[in-house]
Amino acid sequence: MFAGYFFFVIFSYYLIKPLREGIFLERYSSTDIPVVNILTLAGIWLFGMVYNHLHRRFSRLLFMLQVNALLFGFLVLFGLAFHFEDAFGRQPQMFSRIVALFYIWLNIFNLFSVSLFWSITNEVYPTSLARRDYGFIGAGGIAGGIVAGLVSWFLYTHLEVPPREMILVCIPFYLCCIVLPSVIIMAEQDRITTETGVPPGEKKGKSALGEVFDLLRRDRYLLLIAAVMFLKILSGTVFHYEFYSTLQRNVDKGFYTQLNNLVFLSVNVLALGINLFVTPYMLRRYSLQRSLSALPLLVVALSWFLLVDWFALIMVGGVVMSGLTYSLDRSAKELLYIPTEVRVKYRVKSFIDTFVYRGGSLMASVLILGMQVLGVEVVGNFILKLVLAGLWLAAVHAVIRRYNLFAAGSREGS
Template sequence: MSLLGVEAPALWWSLLYFFCLLTGYYLLRPVRDAMGASDDVLAVFPASLVQWAGHLGVSLGDFTLQVLFTGTFLCMVLLQPVYGALVSRYPRRVFLPVMYLAFISCLLFFYWAFREELPGRGAAFFIWVAVFNLFAVSVFWSYMADVFSNQDAKKVYGYIGAGGTIGALTGPLVTRLLVEKIGVGNLLLVSAAFLGACLFAILKLRKYALQREQRLRDSSGEQAMGGSVLAGLKLVWSDPLLRALAVLMFFGVGVGTLLYNEQAAIARRFFTDDAARTAYYANIDLAVNVLTIFVQVFLTRWLMRRYGIAPLLLLPALAILLGFSLLAASPLPLLVAVVQVMTRAGEFSLAKPARETLYTRVSRESRYKAKAVIDTVIYRGGDLTFVWLHKLLSSMGSHLVFMAGVGVAAGMTIGAIRVIRAQRSLPDEMPVNASVDPA
């Protein structure tokens, strides 16, 4: 049975997988954000770290997000070789389940930490959620590139993305309904149950990945891919397409980080009431999700099949460039909200599906190792760079922040153009287990 020209069960299991993954993550995100905004320094940081900072005359409460983003980046760098070793030495049927079992085990630990009110639980949980999100989503799309060909990806990635968006809507709703009734600790167990469903979907999708490999008369992706544990870093450095994707990711994250942090400052300035500020953020989230689902369902597939990835990468980049130019002249809350909606919806509905289809046309080592470097180390490196840049610029006013953002948006646009040019040399279909990308 086929749907949109692909195996219907493969599409439905992929939708379920991404829905459960993002539902599980967005169950955790409000807890993470609450920890990042907590006034209780000892709930966020270990007592020894608070005391050490105090001896230096530094109040950690004044630098909570900067310290948490720095810690997240350092964890990404340290975990990258561990992930590289896992995917090099073990076959897909081993390392995918192992990763999700590790995620579930971590949630069980945090369940205990929150119940016992362990000091420093906030920082540990904030950093872990950031690491979990990037690695889990990166591996999800790598696996999709094993299951679907390039032509199939153009047909279904928009719909799969919509399934994830529905999960992103469901997660906060479940949190809002349950957290006051069952507590934060038990909420983590609910998230663990959704990750268990992801693990089940991984096992059900395995046969479709094998069928695609058999159609290509390729060796089994169930075999360990081998290679260096640091191969991902080397590939990103040496391959023009991967370098361009890294540039696009770095500046794309920069745009989001500057906008997110300055939006928080503007919201505090214009909305002194907590309820009004919460409503402002809720309206933005609602608009982002509604626009994202509309574009994913009605436009993404049509644009990609008719014109390729170029409009999906360029339209969001140019819209952000225009938006930041307007904000540099007039940083009003309504305009900030409009640009935020354009930025996030454009990323989720257009830019990300376009980038992910490219990984169906590269080697497995690029798909799993290089992609993980871009989606984790480069991503969090951008976060780290621009969260401190915002700290430096914010004292000089919103106008200067958004003027700098125009330059960052220009860098994102240049990265998009470089990706479009570099992908033209790729074959339409790369053998699933090819170990080397084409010259």
Template sequence: MKLDLPSLFNVRRGEILHVSLAVGFFFCVLTALMMLRPAREALGMRGGLDAVRWLFVGTAVVTLLVNPVFGLLVSRFRRMQFIGATYLFFAASLAGFYLLLAWAPAAVGTASGQVFYVWFSVFNLFSTMVFWALMADRFTLEQGKRFFGLISVGGTLGAIFGPWLASVLVRAVGTAGLLLVSAGFLLLALALGWGIVRQPSAAAPAGRKAHDAERIGGGAWEGIKALARSRYLAGIAAYVVILAVMATFLYFTRLQMVAALGHELDGRTALFARIDMLTQTATLAIQLVLAGHLMKRLGVAVTLALLPLTTALGFVGLALVGSLAALIAFEAAFRAVQRAIMRPARETLFTVLDREDKYKAKAFIDTFVYRFGDVAGAQFEGALGRLAMGLYAIAGVAVPLAFAWIGLALWLGRAQQRMASATPGTEPAASTVFPVLQKRTEP
């Protein structure tokens, strides 16, 4: 029996090149990020867990300041010009941090580690946001439902490869050497991004090439204004805030358990890398089985609700068991559902918006709004910790919040269907739960 890969992955033959480039692009971005994430954790912990909580506040402030700068780039330059400027800036920053670590290691202390922590957190958000904004702009809703899950496989492979490569190289080249390797992957990602834009889209309408070359225009603050006047965007923002709060609860639980084990900088870097590799392996297993099919069968609404359900069950189990092994199992499940199932579904929410919102409003939501959720989660987790109730207190907050999260997911899926059915040339999202409604809901 002949294996038909296009049918297996729900990709048509004319789309194979586009999807392959996107998979490679995301692979390189996540490799660059996940190589450095263990170093970020190890450097950030030098000041203690309370300092990490305040680093979340610093990151939120920086992302708020960077957003109008990015909005200005989007307004003034063509698409690949502002995307290229974003990635080149981060690659140059990596080279600068390398020079500091390699040539002046004595100057690296708690303060410089905290600067790197904040910088990496901003880098993490903007690099993935720009990638998915390009995907939402380049592909239609119907295409996104079919192969955004497959494109996410590329990111998962990079997220597995990055920590593995970091754990192998850190003893030989040190944490500093990882920065240059990461910068190289970032430049390769940019080259693949240029390849995606240069390829004619299989589903492109007439005149799409000229459309792609146009400047988006508008003001630097349009993303924030759009969020204030759109219930749909506000719903996406609320979904992201809850996601960030839940992820932060899980994140600080992991930091506390790892801190209790001791280890020096390189040892902690290696341990974080191994944990990341295990969680990403679980993500890949789900993606290979479900990529390109789950959203088509269950609909975006149900797909978005799977992560809140997983989170509720995970926090209950973690509160009952309370071991590092249970934490790793929960984190593996959380990250797997988040990246393999929820993230592709959430990215399709942006395909029904206009180009300005796909870049500017999405940038604000995926960076500042997400970091606002981080700050809220970090401070709330710290307050619960001071009550000395441990994981029971966190579960007592997380589980009810997860049920509200489920309701929001179902509303977003239904709103997307109404908008898609009212947008010319956009195929409505299929769902086995909600019928396609013909009445338009303004974004």
């Protein structure tokens, strides 16, 4: 059931994701994207305040229903706006603003729907079962992305469904993201706590986000999880920028889109295979540190390939890196939250998954822009990636030390 829930979360997002870039670039230029990304960060902050407030005040079932009702409500509103686009004929600026809001909202939709899924899963699953099942659950999400691509292709090419109608097509599928977690929460009531409200010792006047900052400030373990996420996004974004720059330099423009689609398909197929066959084995047989160290070590190797411009190895390595990101690394990262208390699983995790994630992406954009302005050469880029990968590995080592102490304490307490 968890794999099915994750399937529909990712399926819903990837069904409408192609519309976001296409319709945005019809009304705006690529130079407007950095501004929209900053506005997205503000939108994540606002939605995060609502998300944490709802978790603080309501039972798990009501909290989940209200968050999904917000996401579903905006999905319906944007679907109707795009369906009746002709009604904005005399107010084109109004529709352009709706397009920009849709671009921002879809990022929020993706980040919070995925974070909510993993929060519920981490609360229900004990560590022993998570090591066994998280690979298969993750495979459900990867399958959702693959199937969404096939469904979109079929609707576009055979049924000639306009891209703008894909949001309305998505609506019945997203209802599954409301029904399935409701069934899970009601079926797993013995494992799901009824904790709501302000914990003992906390000031009642403190905001939900204020509580998140207090938890991060007081608990080094949570700060280290945030550091791992931040450095992962920072390093990954810098690498992918150079990866696609290399792709553009070495591939004819007429073949670029086809090759990019092939890369995307290869990443999904590889991630599906890793989740089904490698992730369960790695998480059960080896330490969590090995699973979390795979990506930063791969970044070191790929940085060398970029330095010597080995195009074939860069292509293969880029696909492997993305495949590991969506499979083994994601499952291993989620295991870090299982020993934590409930408010960490929902409130702190959502902050790290959304705001810290976007913050890392924004910082990477600043770094890339700075390197372009300063004219940093290939060797300088190589050194930067090595430094980032080294910091990432150090953060992984530190968080695993805390995790082992945390997990041991949880076992003794039980």
